[in-house]
Amino acid sequence: MKHLSVIVDLSRCEVYGQCVFAAPGVFSLHGEDCLEFDPAPDEAARQHVLRAARACPVQAISVGWTDDRLGASRTHGKSA
Amino acid sequence: VTTTTTSTLFRQAVDPANRADPYPLYAELRRTPVSLQDDGTYVISTYRETGQLLRDPRISSDQRNRAEPPPRLQASRIGRDPTFLNLDPPAHDRARRVVMTQFGPPHTPGRVESMRARIEEIATRLIDAQAGRIRIDIVESLAFPLPVAVICDLLGAPIADAERLHAWSNAVVSRIDPATVSAASDEELQQTAQAEGEFAEYMGALLAERHAHPGDDLLSALVNAEDPTQRLSDAEAISTAMVLMIAGHETTTNLIANGVLTFLRHPEVLARLAAEPDLMISAVEELLRYEPPVQFRERTTLTDVEVAGVPIPKGAALVMLLAAANRDEARFAKADTFVPDRADNEHLGFLTGIHYCFGAPIARLEAQIALREFVRRFVEPRLVVDPPPYRANAPLRGPSQLMIDVQRVRESSEQRRGLAS
Numbered sequence: 001m002k003h004l005s006v007i008v009d010l011s012r013c014e015v016y017g018q019c020v021f022a023a024p025g026v027f028s029l030h031g032e033d034c035l036e037f038d039p040a041p042d043e044a045a046r047q048h049v050l051r052a053a054r055a056c057p058v059q060a061i062s063v064g065w066t067d068d069r070l071g072a073s074r075t076h077g078k079s080a
Numbered sequence: 081v082t083t084t085t086t087s088t089l090f091r092q093a094v095d096p097a098n099r100a101d102p103y104p105l106y107a108e109l110r111r112t113p114v115s116l117q118d119d120g121t122y123v124i125s126t127y128r129e130t131g132q133l134l135r136d137p138r139i140s141s142d143q144r145n146r147a148e149p150p151p152r153l154q155a156s157r158i159g160r161d162p163t164f165l166n167l168d169p170p171a172h173d174r175a176r177r178v179v180m181t182q183f184g185p186p187h188t189p190g191r192v193e194s195m196r197a198r199i200e201e202i203a204t205r206l207i208d209a210q211a212g213r214i215r216i217d218i219v220e221s222l223a224f225p226l227p228v229a230v231i232c233d234l235l236g237a238p239i240a241d242a243e244r245l246h247a248w249s250n251a252v253v254s255r256i257d258p259a260t261v262s263a264a265s266d267e268e269l270q271q272t273a274q275a276e277g278e279f280a281e282y283m284g285a286l287l288a289e290r291h292a293h294p295g296d297d298l299l300s301a302l303v304n305a306e307d308p309t310q311r312l313s314d315a316e317a318i319s320t321a322m323v324l325m326i327a328g329h330e331t332t333t334n335l336i337a338n339g340v341l342t343f344l345r346h347p348e349v350l351a352r353l354a355a356e357p358d359l360m361i362s363a364v365e366e367l368l369r370y371e372p373p374v375q376f377r378e379r380t381t382l383t384d385v386e387v388a389g390v391p392i393p394k395g396a397a398l399v400m401l402l403a404a405a406n407r408d409e410a411r412f413a414k415a416d417t418f419v420p421d422r423a424d425n426e427h428l429g430f431l432t433g434i435h436y437c438f439g440a441p442i443a444r445l446e447a448q449i450a451l452r453e454f455v456r457r458f459v460e461p462r463l464v465v466d467p468p469p470y471r472a473n474a475p476l477r478g479p480s481q482l483m484i485d486v487q488r489v490r491e492s493s494e495q496r497r498g499l500a501s
Binding site: 016017018020021022023024028029030031032047048050051054055057058059 | 177184185186358362424426432436
């Protein structure tokens with residue numbers, strides 16, 4: 001089954017939180033400087049994820065497609 | 081090296097005569113990343129230097145750090161407490177965090193997205209009201225009333241008060257326009273101060289009302305926060321509420337109107353947007369680069385600094401010319417071209433660093449919805465007057481009126497012919 005593939009370049013991420021506003025079901029903040037996100041959200045979240053990627057002030061988010069659900073656990077990241 | 085010809089460029093760029101197209105003057109300014117003007121202001125206009133300084137802790141947003149403080153209006157004391165917009169860390173961080181706690185992540189991540197349906201409903205109603213018309217002022221009918229309704233909703237202010245809130249807000253924003261301030265008569269300054277006083281009084285009463293009868297709006301959440309460290313002082317709350325009201329509509333109105341203007345000037349873009357609705361997401365980012373609703377912000381040096389080889393003394397007035405930085409060819413290919421699907425669009429339309437636009441997510445949401453509905457519902461729109469008349473304010477640049485002719489206005493339920501879903 002096809003899923004979205006979300007990649008955040010954590011060396012660029014400065015945790016502005018714009019992705020969380022745009023796609024609160026896919027991205028979230030733990031505290032003020034730790035981004036958490038679903039790397040393989042459901043197709044239903046496509047619009048939200050696109051908005052999140054475009055809204056990123058440092059353009060750290062890329063969105064693609066994957067055929068199987070990679071990484072069942074959520075990915076954690078800390079800002080640079 | 082500054083020459084006599086470049087030392088008045090900024091004054092020319094903000095002259096109302098050049099409001100419709102200041103970009104050639106911005107291009108002149110960009111030849112010198114730091115350009116000392118004859119009034120002692122340093123104008124920063126290149127992408128790299130603008131971005132760097134907006135992230136530089138030696139650069140202050142607090143005008144009290146100026147060697148020569150800007151001319152003050154006769155103060156009405158209330159409503160003049162600094163907000164996070166014009167504070168530096170650590171006071172800035174605390175004030176911004178307190179408001180963000182109620183507005184967005186990490187504590188309230190869903191507030192903005194939860195307003196989507198309401199914003200769509202307002203946009204639909206506003207366009208419905210244009211049915212049967214063939215000549216429409218986009219500012220009056222959509223670009224202005226949508227953000228006003230949304231910010232009133234967000235803050236819990238009655239929409240019936242929108243008119244006077246706008247009048248007050250207009251008076252207050254004239255203060256960030258250097259040309260308006262220096263040209264103002266004593267009487268005009270007095271009137272501005274009075275408007276500001278009335279605005280502050282209104283917001284004080286609204287906050288008291290939200291305290292007594294909380295709703296699910298942002299101000300209710302702010303004044304009723306259980307944790308005392310998550311509250312603003314009464315005076316801070318008033319000036320913050322004023323700033324949110326002002327910033328919440330003055331800038332978004334310009335973003336929407338600039339969007340319609342830009343799309344109508346680029347029929348091929350309009351056609352693509354009609355065929356590919358998802359393109360609006362990146363088109364709005366490109367608008368923020370190409371026609372940013374906030375053209376410049378003022379800053380002050382906290383110490384002597386050197387920028388691009390130019391020494392700038394402590395306490396100097398800086399102008400960060402965002403709109404010029406956004407057109408810097410050194411950063412953006414075809415910088416003067418509107419590219420709706422531009423990749424790598426790290427624009428400065430919402431600034432960068434700690435003062436990144438607080439309301440950015442809601443401005444994006446409103447612009448995406450309003451412009452999507454504009455494209456979807458107006459049949460064969462075209463500009464009546466180009467360029468349109470502009471509002472007086474130089475930093476908050478946008479049309480005061482944007483007349484368009486349409487063949488007709490589609491029903492909201494009507495599908496666009498030839499389009500899948």
